[in-house]
Amino acid sequence: MTSLKVHNSYSRQKEEFKSITPGHVGMYVCGPTVSGESHLGHARPFITFDVIYRYLIYLGYKVRYVRNITDAGHFEEEGREAEDKISKKAVIEKLEPMELVQKYTNLFHWAMHQFNNLEPSIEPTATGHIVEQIEMIKKIMADGYAYEVNGSVYFDVKKYAEKYPYGKLSGRVIDDLLETTRDLENQEEKKNKQDFALWKSAPAEHIMRWESPWGEGFPGWHIECSAMSTKYLGDEFDIHGGGMDLMFPHHESEIAQSNICNHKLPARYWLHNNMITINGKKMGKSYGNQIMLSQLFSGKHPLLQQAYSPMTIRFFILQTHYRSTLDFSNEALIAAEKGLKRLMEAYQELKKMEYDPSKERDEKLESLFYASGAELDDFMNDDFSTAKVLANLFSLVNHINSFKSGTLEKTTLSADCFAYVKSRFKIYIEDILGLKDENESEHSRLNGLMNLLIDIRKEAKSKKDYATSDKIRNQLQQLGILLKDEKDGRMSYQLE
RNA sequence: GGUUCCGUGGCCGAGUGGCUAGGCAAAGCUCUGCAAAAGCUUCUACAGCAGUUCGAAUCUGCUCGGAACCUCCA
Numbered sequence: 207m208t209s210l211k212v213h214n215s216y217s218r219q220k221e222e223f224k225s226i227t228p229g230h231v232g233m234y235v236c237g238p239t240v241s242g243e244s245h246l247g248h249a250r251p252f253i254t255f256d257v258i259y260r261y262l263i264y265l266g267y268k269v270r271y272v273r274n275i276t277d278a279g280h281f282e283e284e285g286r287e288a289e290d291k292i293s294k295k296a297v298i299e300k301l302e303p304m305e306l307v308q309k310y311t312n313l314f315h316w317a318m319h320q321f322n323n324l325e326p327s328i329e330p331t332a333t334g335h336i337v338e339q340i341e342m343i344k345k346i347m348a349d350g351y352a353y354e355v356n357g358s359v360y361f362d363v364k365k366y367a368e369k370y371p372y373g374k375l376s377g378r379v380i381d382d383l384l385e386t387t388r389d390l391e392n393q394e395e396k397k398n399k400q401d402f403a404l405w406k407s408a409p410a411e412h413i414m415r416w417e418s419p420w421g422e423g424f425p426g427w428h429i430e431c432s433a434m435s436t437k438y439l440g441d442e443f444d445i446h447g448g449g450m451d452l453m454f455p456h457h458e459s460e461i462a463q464s465n466i467c468n469h470k471l472p473a474r475y476w477l478h479n480n481m482i483t484i485n486g487k488k489m490g491k492s493y494g495n496q497i498m499l500s501q502l503f504s505g506k507h508p509l510l511q512q513a514y515s516p517m518t519i520r521f522f523i524l525q526t527h528y529r530s531t532l533d534f535s536n537e538a539l540i541a542a543e544k545g546l547k548r549l550m551e552a553y554q555e556l557k558k559m560e561y562d563p564s565k566e567r568d569e570k571l572e573s574l575f576y577a578s579g580a581e582l583d584d585f586m587n588d589d590f591s592t593a594k595v596l597a598n599l600f601s602l603v604n605h606i607n608s609f610k611s612g613t614l615e616k617t618t619l620s621a622d623c624f625a626y627v628k629s630r631f632k633i634y635i636e637d638i639l640g641l642k643d644e645n646e647s648e649h650s651r652l653n654g655l656m657n658l659l660i661d662i663r664k665e666a667k668s669k670k671d672y673a674t675s676d677k678i679r680n681q682l683q684q685l686g687i688l689l690k691d692e693k694d695g696r697m698s699y700q701l702e
Numbered sequence: 703g704g705u706u707c708c709g710u711g712g713c714c715g716a717g718u719g720g721c722u723a724g725g726c727a728a729a730g731c732u733c734u735g736c737a738a739a740a741g742c743u744u745c746u747a748c749a750g751c752a753g754u755u756c757g758a759a760u761c762u763g764c765u766c767g768g769a770a771c772c773u774c775c776a
Contacts, residue, residue, distance in 0.1 A: 449776030
């Protein structure tokens with residue numbers, strides 16, 4: 207068997223994965239900013255790293271998966287004013303940041319649950335770690351890599367870059383950064399344009415504020431991840447993940463901060479997922495082209511031809527490599543929906559199949575099953591090639607369906623081989639890819655009812671009373687229940 | 703403007719110096735009372751130009767087109 211190799215953004219190479227502490231993996235993934243609802247683009251990193259998390263567990267690692275909630279910053283909700291802080295409104299009328307943050311945190315958790323993502327081991331919030339962040343900033347200042355201006359603290363990138371390779375992760379040259387001229391608030395406070403805020407002094411109307419040695423304010427964007435990853439994973443940990451758009455300046459700055467505080471680069475392997483695009487453009491707030499997850503699930507968005515289930519989206523995302531862009535289109539999602547259905551139906555069929563010892567084995571076929579099953583690990587080991595895993599599963603789906611339709615005798619597999627294939631499917635579909643059968647509605651009553659109707663239809667068919675049998679099938683179809691006459695005389699049903 | 707990346711069949715998307723990715727769609731056939739599903743078969747692509755090579759979609763150069771980052775961003 208091959209060993210796990212991952213593409214490390216820091217070295218821009220595929221490297222063999224070796225954990226710092228044998229048997230353990232520490233993984234930090236940048237979580238959501240809970241000032242608004244998540245859209246399709248946000249789903250990608252969390253599904254990607256969920257599968258990575260699941261695969262590491264499958265490999266036998268004990269994984270501590272830390273994913274933060276960014277709930278500190280300059281937050282406003284549409285229709286409500288941030289000036290609440292100084293207005294004379296009653297407390298209950300004002301925008302309460304905690305209320306806002308709670309609302310979107312709940313929504314985020316709901317979406318993660320829909321996607322069947324495992325919960326991270328620790329989900330720390332930025333607001334819950336203000337003390338740690340302040341301590342870290344103090345350390346950086348004590349080392350001389352940060353300076354205070356008007357109650358704000360900035361990281362001295364220029365000084366850092368004299369000694370350390372600032373820009374290595376994102377491939378940036380410090381001198382190029384000097385060229386950019388952008389209008390940002392309080393730029394004149396900085397010594398150099400590329401410096402970034404560790405702590406920002408809060409203007410009177412700012413609703414999120416904490417006491418600090420530099421006055422009332424709030425933490426800069428990058429420091430929370432440094433503080434929380436250090437606290438829960440240590441000075442140096444194995445994997446740091448997030449979207450490619452975070453490489454600069456977020457992760458670059460994180461490296462600088464942690465490096466000054468801990469005298470170590472925080473993570474050994476930096477993994478970045480690529481963007482989801484729509485009509486070739488990145489989905490994002492500033493482009494105004496985002497489709498919220500709830501809209502995706504309900505189909506209520508002008509760009510959507512229909513609703514797409516969470517598993518369809520999960521499958522859609524896993525069909526491509528995580529480092530490639532993925533273009534959204536109704537056509538592509540409908541294709542994913544159908545493909546997923548075929549995969550899951552074959553899986554259900556496989557689960558029902560039984561070994562029959564009366565038939566002769568086909569060793570050639572057996573070795574094909576064994577080989578395909580074993581290959582799945584090789585694909586995952588190759589920088590988590592879920593696309594290849596799915597392609598391989600589909601080649602087995604073909605065989606399973608052949609068993610079902612009688613083109614192949616299922617009994618030509620030995621009992622061992624049968625058990626092996628079943629377990630591979632279970633491990634890969636359920637445990638690693640995290641796909642679950644959305645039609646598996648545990649309605650036992652519905653099941654009983656359907657069996658009754660199926661029995662009646664079978665009787666009608668045997669009497670060649672096709673009027674009755676068609677009536678049952680057609681009317682059920684109108685209710686969104688699809689009856690299928692199977693090859694062996696069985697009938698099955700499926701909720702549309 | 704700078705940095706990085708990409709351009710694959712009707713669509714989505716893997717991938718690699720020589721051998722079928724896969725999914726969806728389409729066509730034909732088989733099965734079936736009909737339908738659906740399924741199976742079999744067909745459709746054989748790598749932006750353009752030049753070069754390296756016995757051989758390139760895969761390497762090099764150029765051209766064209768697109769994207770991401772450089773600012774909040776998954």
